[in-house]
Amino acid sequence: MNPFDFDTLTDRRGTSSLKWNKYKGRDIIPLWVADMDFRSPPSVIEALHQRIDHGIFGYTHPPEELTETILRMLDVKYRWKVEHDWLIYLPGLVTGINVACRAVGEDGDSVMTNVPIYPPFLSAPEISRRSLITFPLVQVNGRWTFDLEKLKRAITPNTKLFLFCTPHNPAGRIFTHEELTELSDICERHDIILCSDEIHCDLLLDEDKQHIPTATLSPEVARRSITLMAPSKTYNIPGLGCSFAIISDDRLRQRFQKVMARIVPHVNTLGYTAALAAYRDGQKWLDSLLNYLRKNRDIVTQAINVIPGLSMTHVEATYLAWIDTRQANLDDPMQFFEDIGVGLSDGQDFGGKGFMRLNFGCSRSLLEEALNRMKRAME
Secondary structure (H helix, E strand, C coil), X not given: CCCCCCCCCCCXXXXXXXXXXXXXXXXXXXXXXXXXXXXXXXXXXXXXXXHHHXXXXXXXXXXXXXXXXXXXXXXXXXXXXXXXXXXXXECCHHHHHHHHHXXXXXXXXXXXXXXXXXXXXXXXXXXXXXXXXXXXXXXXXXXXXXXXXXXXXXXXXXXXXXXXXXXXXXXXXXXXXXXXXXXXXHHHHCCCEEEEECCCCCCECCCCCCCCCHHHCCHHHHHCEEXXXXXXXXXCCHHHCCEEEECCCXXXXXXXXXXXXXXXXXXXXXXXHHHHHHHHHCHHHHHHHXXXXXXXXXXXXXXXXXXXXXXXXXXXXXXXXXXXXXXXXXXXXXXXXXXXXXXXXXXXXXXXXXXXEEECCCCHHHHHHHHHHHHHHHC
């Protein structure tokens, strides 16, 4: 028996929800932004109640217990022995991406990433006075992977930073040791810093696969790595804003902190409280969530791959499906699906024109209704 309830649909209307307010007053099921419709773990809710009952919300240091919990977790899961000083708390992972762009290289240097990719990867370089270079992921035997030849050709002498996402958003890949090694070897040969967004590292749906933090490949890779992690996607607490960077190299870490100074706000009190409760006490809830998401993943995969004009590859991690609509010849896929009552993310924003991203982190009844709407419309 499952002690946690993921089936009951909690009404998020009237809560200023970004996800649900987008289609306020319209019969459109929102399956777009990466924000689950599930209540956070009971341990998180209880810890927040206790903190609120205290009634004082002054300036707050990162709790020592949170730092110790994170370091212990990294050691147990990945045999990664991270030191206290390597950890830098951030009010959001997108903040970390933008800080990394400013901390590496100089104005006018270039930042590289693959497409499709989480949209802030595509906007952060320009905002940071850097130029953007992209190269494509390609499908090989039904799996998205790097086009290494195009990657090598795209590198320029002033390419200083590679923005990278593992597990991958939106393709749902857990990259292998071999893939990560090939990528990091290229970065090492060209003296490129790796910024690795690993926010989905706990959302592994394939039980036979393991997340490998990029920085654990070797001491050499660690020295040129900025790793970004957070409990926000895993435990559905993105609105509480607590993330962290792990940077082992002293000079790189100092440059990162210098860019942050007096500009990036501290994590708020409740963000720290929720992060500690999630990491310390949320494992049973997470195990139950993953089983629910696996079933949702399978339902989406089976449904999409029999709908005329639509297809998708296997989702190894995350709660996001990357759907290819190109065979359907839709002029505007996002508008088409909104018109039939399903709100998806437009692949064009990810550098993947003709694709749509579907968030299946929701109650099964809502998901099945959305898929039925899509099926009826395409047929």
